[in-house]
Amino acid sequence: MPTDQLSTTFQALADPTRRAILASLTTGEKTVSDLAEPFDITMPAITKHLKVLEKANLIERTREAQYRPCRLHPEPLKDIDEWISEYRKFWEASFDRLEDYLKELQTKEKNDE
Amino acid sequence: MPTDQLSTTFQALADPTRRAILASLTTGEKTVSDLAEPFDITMPAITKHLKVLEKANLIERTREAQYRPCRLHPEPLKDIDEWISEYRKFWEASFDRLEDYLKELQTKEKNDE
DNA sequence: GCTATAATTTACCAATAGGTTAAATAACCA
DNA sequence: TGGTTATTTAACCTATTGGTAAATTATAGC
Numbered sequence: 474m475p476t477d478q479l480s481t482t483f484q485a486l487a488d489p490t491r492r493a494i495l496a497s498l499t500t501g502e503k504t505v506s507d508l509a510e511p512f513d514i515t516m517p518a519i520t521k522h523l524k525v526l527e528k529a530n531l532i533e534r535t536r537e538a539q540y541r542p543c544r545l546h547p548e549p550l551k552d553i554d555e556w557i558s559e560y561r562k563f564w565e566a567s568f569d570r571l572e573d574y575l576k577e578l579q580t581k582e583k584n585d586e
Numbered sequence: 587m588p589t590d591q592l593s594t595t596f597q598a599l600a601d602p603t604r605r606a607i608l609a610s611l612t613t614g615e616k617t618v619s620d621l622a623e624p625f626d627i628t629m630p631a632i633t634k635h636l637k638v639l640e641k642a643n644l645i646e647r648t649r650e651a652q653y654r655p656c657r658l659h660p661e662p663l664k665d666i667d668e669w670i671s672e673y674r675k676f677w678e679a680s681f682d683r684l685e686d687y688l689k690e691l692q693t694k695e696k697n698d699e
Numbered sequence: 700g701c702t703a704t705a706a707t708t709t710a711c712c713a714a715t716a717g718g719t720t721a722a723a724t725a726a727c728c729a
Numbered sequence: 730t731g732g733t734t735a736t737t738t739a740a741c742c743t744a745t746t747g748g749t750a751a752a753t754t755a756t757a758g759c
Contacts, residue, residue: 480600487596488717489588492669499676505736518718520737525716539726539735547676554670556605561667563612563660601747618706631748633707638746652705652756 478530479556482549485529490514491522495531498545505541592669595662598642603627604635608644611658618654 475481485491494508509519523543526532533546588594598604607621622632636656639645646659 475602477602479605480602483596483600487593487600489590489593492592499673515719516736521717541736545676547673550670550673551677553666554674557663557667557670560612560660560663563658564664628749629706634747654706
C-alpha cells in the first residue's frame, strides 16, 4: 500500500485478472461488460479492478450513453521498463556464466574421450 | 494473493523497501543487518521482506557462521521484462498514433467477422 | 559455561485487498 | 411514464500485508 507511483503500478499488475484486462484492451476500447465477460466474478469485482487500474493510470475511462468504455494507457509501463532495465545486465550475466559452465563441461568431456 | 509466478513477482516488487533491498544487492552479497541498516524498521520486518523476496525467487540465501547472506537472483525479472515487452509498441507510438492504431485494429476485427 | 551478536519465530495489531449480495444511479427505449 | 440494461455504491466478510515487541535459536569468542 505504499503510495509511490512505481509501487502502485507493480501492485496493479500483481493480479492475473487485471493483467488479463490490460491484455484485452490491447485490441481496442472495451465496455465494462465486455471486459467482465471472460471472468467468473461479479460486476462489482470488475469495477474494483478497473478502479485499481485507473488509479495506477494504466487505463482511461470515458462515457458513452450508459457505457463507460475503457482504453489502455500504457505510459506507467514505461517506468517499470526503465526500472527493470537496470537489472538486465544481471540476468544476462547469469546466462553468460551458464554458457561458460556448459563450455567447460564440453571441454572436460572431450578430454575424457 | 494469486499464486502464479508473475503475480508473485509483481507483488514482491510492489514495495519500495523490497526494491531498495534488491538495489542494494546489485553491489554484491549482503548480510541481513547490512540490508536493514538504511531502513527505519525493525529486524523482523526486514526478515519478512526477505521471505517475500525469497519466495518470489528474487534472492538466494546461504549460511555463513551466524550470518545469512543474501544475493540477487534476477531471473524472475526476465519474465516481467518479457511480459512488458508485449506492451512496448503501445507506449512507443505517440498518443495520437496509438488511437489510430487501436481504431485500425477494431476496423480489422469488424472486417474479419 | 557465559556473554554478545545475528537472525528468526511467535503472537499480536490495524489497514488493505478481493470477493460477495443488495440497493442505487444513469441512460436508453417504448 | 415505466421498464430494461449498464455500471457503481454500500455494507459486509475473510485473508493477507506490513508493522511491532518479546522470546528463541545459532554461532563466535573468551
